[in-house]
Amino acid sequence: MSTRERAELSAHLTEKEQEARNIRRLQLMMSMVMSVISQDGNLTVEEASELVAGARRAALAMFPDKELAYDILYRPRLQRLMNERFRLQ
Structure with missing residues (x-):
């Protein structure tokens, strides 16, 4: 295995x-x-909604x-969970 191949393999593993x-x-x-x-x-339902929106933004920042x-x-x-917790709908 050449040095170049090792570097490519290492970069691939690092990405994974x-x-x-x-x-x-x-x-x-x-989960948190x-x-x-x-x-x-x-x-409150508003605070929970803000948590959900923030989690969505963070998730899409990690996986655009x-x-x-x-x-x-x-x-x-x-x-x-929101429906059960706050008895929505």
Whole structure:
């Protein structure tokens, strides 16, 4: 394996590692947001909505072209949680 091939392999692994870190960071952030919404008895619906909006902005900053994935994976969970917590609809 040439030096160039090793460098390319190393860069590829680094990209994969960074993506894995971002995925884990996103999962942790969403878990924390959902925990706060479900457990903080003093949280208002407006504050919870701000948390959801901030989490969405952060997720799309980490994964700019993945809005559809966010809408499929996290939006329904957050909507269901907001409906249950604040008895919306």
